[in-house]
Amino acid sequence: MNPLSNPNVLFLIVLAVVTLGYTWSCAVYPYRPCRSCRGIGAFRSPLLRAIRLCRRCGGTGRTLRAGRRAYNSCLRARRSYRDLRDRDRRDENR
Secondary structure: OHHHHOOHHHHHHHHHHHHHHHHHHHHOOOOEEEOOOOOOOOEOOOOOOOEEHHHOOOOOOOOOOOOHHHHHHHHHHHHHHHHHHHHHHHHHHH
């Protein structure tokens, strides 16, 4: 019996490869073009043709990707937990 003949195992392997690929992609390219301004970072007003900055990206033309945003929030949670743990240890040693 070959384990690769089972469709569930094959699906899990493909899912793991896609997940690792997306994780690598978010690590290498954390930003994507802004959806609102299409990566330009500015708009032209219809009347006077004045230029104004995009609200969503702040004029940079880039926004964080969803995977990178999730990674950053997990990293912040881990740091805050570690800081709380270290603070409790310092309080116990006094």
